[in-house]
Amino acid sequence: MATADLHLHTTYSDGRFTPSELVDAAARAGLRAIAITDHDHTGGLAEAREHARRYRLEILTGVEINTVWQDRELHVLGYGFDETLDWWDAFMREQRAGRARRMERFLERLADHGIALTMEDVARHADGGALGRPHLAQALVAARVVSSEQQAFDQFLSSQAPTYVPRDGISPAEAVQTIRRAGGVASLAHPKGLPLDEGPLFDELLEAGLGGLEVVHPSQPPALREYYRSLAESRGLLCTGGTDDHGPKEGQPSRIGSDGVPYAVVEALKSRSVAGSRGKESR
């Protein structure tokens, strides 16, 4: 049975639920454990842990780190690390500074196309969380440049759009090493479309200490999941997964509870990370 969802976003990045609301939704869905994996932010953990005390719901430390590999954006998930290490916050802040720089460049490109938006117009939708393209999409809707966030992505924000700005940042191998240095397990997020069976990417990640592969993800149909499962097992990697829920938006309900992984995956992640030895992960 799927009792754990290990890929979830809150208002600390581009999700619609606050950590408390997400915890409520997870408890309603009957989940036993969740990991909040906000983009380049671990600030939501404290609130989630506090709020989860009223339920039998375990919160595993998590994060989704944005990285760049050969001009492509690649996401690395981290689990069970020690976010209280003195350097961790500085690392997260540097990641978010990269997001702010990218956002400035997006605004310049949009200005070239006659669309005038300010950082404040975008930041208003982020509410202090990690700035991302979804917030710019919301600002474009609010300014009536487009009529939906999807249209904003299709016309301006997707990698095919003329106004697209690639992210510059750390490599996925560096993200894997950083998560390991903090005592965690790193898993490659939604690998669909990445060249894992050819070229150097997979070997680079394994060399850096990759510990998992995100097998269960809404973008990956059953056959692809089976492929990733066998690939993971052949390399001794854990099969992680979750709904990548960003909360209810544009008429779509939250996905939380619709998919996930067995609790045994959480136990394996804990046994391979400091979360297992600290013992403070379980509520």
Ligand code: AMP
């Ligand atoms: P960023 O972190 O700024 O690169 O934004 C990436 C986020 O934008 C993803 O995590 C999704 O939440 C969202 N996203 C990416 N591509 C699309 C798309 N084509 N349509 C809608 N949302 C998208």
Ligand code: FE
């Ligand atoms: Fe996102």
Ligand code: FE
């Ligand atoms: Fe992602």
Ligand code: ZN
């Ligand atoms: Zn995500």
